[in-house]
Amino acid sequence: MAIRKLAHPSLTVTDNRTGNTYELPITHNSVLATDIKKIKAQAGTNNDRPEDETDQGLRVYDPAYMNTAVVQSRITYINGQEGILRYRGYPIEQLVKKSNFLESAYLLMYGELPTTSQYSQWTDEIMHHTYIHSDIEAMFKSFRYDSHPMSMLTSAFATMGAFAPEANPSLQGQKLFTNAASGDLESLKILDKQILRIIGKAPTLAAASYRMRQGRPFNRPAQGLSYTGNFLYLLDNLSGYEYRPHPVLEKALDALFIIHADHEVNCSTATVLQVGSSLVDPYSVVSAGCAALYGPSHGGASESAIRMLMEIGSPENVPGFMAKVEKRERVLVGFGHRVYKNVDPRSTAIRELAEEVFAVTGRNKLLDTALTLAQYARESEFMRSRNLYPNVDFYSGLIYQAMGFPLDFYPVLFAVPRCVGWLAHWRQQMLNPSGVKIWRPRQLYLGEGERQYVEASERQANADSTVFDAPVEVSHGGDSKRNNLATYKDERGEIFKPRL
Numbered sequence: 001m002a003i004r005k006l007a008h009p010s011l012t013v014t015d016n017r018t019g020n021t022y023e024l025p026i027t028h029n030s031v032l033a034t035d036i037k038k039i040k041a042q043a044g045t046n047n048d049r050p051e052d053e054t055d056q057g058l059r060v061y062d063p064a065y066m067n068t069a070v071v072q073s074r075i076t077y078i079n080g081q082e083g084i085l086r087y088r089g090y091p092i093e094q095l096v097k098k099s100n101f102l103e104s105a106y107l108l109m110y111g112e113l114p115t116t117s118q119y120s121q122w123t124d125e126i127m128h129h130t131y132i133h134s135d136i137e138a139m140f141k142s143f144r145y146d147s148h149p150m151s152m153l154t155s156a157f158a159t160m161g162a163f164a165p166e167a168n169p170s171l172q173g174q175k176l177f178t179n180a181a182s183g184d185l186e187s188l189k190i191l192d193k194q195i196l197r198i199i200g201k202a203p204t205l206a207a208a209s210y211r212m213r214q215g216r217p218f219n220r221p222a223q224g225l226s227y228t229g230n231f232l233y234l235l236d237n238l239s240g241y242e243y244r245p246h247p248v249l250e251k252a253l254d255a256l257f258i259i260h261a262d263h264e265v266n267c268s269t270a271t272v273l274q275v276g277s278s279l280v281d282p283y284s285v286v287s288a289g290c291a292a293l294y295g296p297s298h299g300g301a302s303e304s305a306i307r308m309l310m311e312i313g314s315p316e317n318v319p320g321f322m323a324k325v326e327k328r329e330r331v332l333v334g335f336g337h338r339v340y341k342n343v344d345p346r347s348t349a350i351r352e353l354a355e356e357v358f359a360v361t362g363r364n365k366l367l368d369t370a371l372t373l374a375q376y377a378r379e380s381e382f383m384r385s386r387n388l389y390p391n392v393d394f395y396s397g398l399i400y401q402a403m404g405f406p407l408d409f410y411p412v413l414f415a416v417p418r419c420v421g422w423l424a425h426w427r428q429q430m431l432n433p434s435g436v437k438i439w440r441p442r443q444l445y446l447g448e449g450e451r452q453y454v455e456a457s458e459r460q461a462n463a464d465s466t467v468f469d470a471p472v473e474v475s476h477g478g479d480s481k482r483n484n485l486a487t488y489k490d491e492r493g494e495i496f497k498p499r500l
């Protein structure tokens, strides 16, 4: 391929509807979607509908964001083809080996590895912000004992917002955080304080959701332990003295936290930025991030991977399961990634860690099943031709399982460190010198054109309608059955029968 060096790289396109030619500047190997909007044609000349808005400019259709850059970021770089993940330029493998979670968190948030004094101030501040208001503990107690911990955590972050009215732009003015972009120190102080609070309290909230499930009283944050050491204390401490977590488990959790701290504009981070663009408070932002993370295609995958391994049972059942995957009857959870079409570098970093943990916790049948499955997947033409390799969730699930965490706690173990990534992106968004524009995508409207209201007496059921075109009949519990046989009086004293 001949390479031309251009001072002003650009793309020349011809609109065959009009014969017009446009030159679109290329910056960082991208064109601006708003430049494409300049490409206009006369409406109604190419079988287009009024709803296509042809004369308002060409649109970019990108369902599921397959090729759309929505931010300019300096935080994390991923190269999916080559299996690269770097935080602020540092390869993840180096950070896992040499750094620790809070140091990497500082790096993600502020752009550089901290000096010794910056690090000690940062860790002191975070560990100082680990306590939660006792009324938030009461909120946890209002949940059913068997509630999913992610439901509790998502609610807890939103609730925390109610305890920080001074950090709420709806109450304090919508520029509360964005003023920081122009160097307003007060605004920056409020912004950074919420970051300390959220990172500090995340393990406390996560542990509260866990202790609720166990029916155990909540522990209060401990002094003098590391971030993950304190987290293990909050989760596990009973009534003994001088609790110290096992160093291998503490270190493994810390490394897993580094690996999970950020991953560019993934589903939950995109959610965080979408919600953040409305200038809502950071607690609501993080709560929205949790909601996105909870889904089985995202942070729920490590839990689903273990459920799948439990279903497979033992290594001899692996070939049968793989046959179903190759017939596309099943998905191999913990394999494949939207961005990594090569090895997921996080899974490489985690594999060694897994061995260290298994040496302490012992191996189990599930692990043998997992390793057999990985072996079969490596040799499968179906998997190789689609570039499907084990992702981070495959190994993290195995480590969590070996460490004895319940399955539904896995997404929580992902959400706690991911708060750092969410907040680093949120901070970058608030500090954008060009201000924060609300994220408002468009759609391609394919529905009915304009039509006139039809009176109820003149409406007829559509003979072509399918099961999707009206509500289906839903099932009701036994109490509805009994209620249907009962009679009630309404507010006017008249007798009515429930209609269900």
Ligand SMILES: CC(C)(COP(=O)(O)OP(=O)(O)OC[C@H]1O[C@@H](n2cnc3c(N)ncnc32)[C@H](O)[C@@H]1OP(=O)(O)O)[C@@H](O)C(=O)NCCC(=O)NCCS
Pocket: 296, 297, 298, 301, 325, 330, 331, 332, 333, 334, 335, 336, 337, 338, 339, 386, 388, 391, 392, 393
């Ligand atoms: C992560 C994931 C959602 C990415 O999806 P995606 O980038 O949209 O990839 P696609 O759905 O386009 O998949 C491409 C092909 O690989 C297949 N495929 C993708 N992931 C697969 C998996 N885990 N098992 C079996 N087949 C898979 C698809 O069926 C598709 O096959 P086709 O081309 O014959 O139709 C997907 O790989 C997946 O569901 N993985 C399992 C869940 C998981 O581990 N998620 C955690 C991610 S960190």
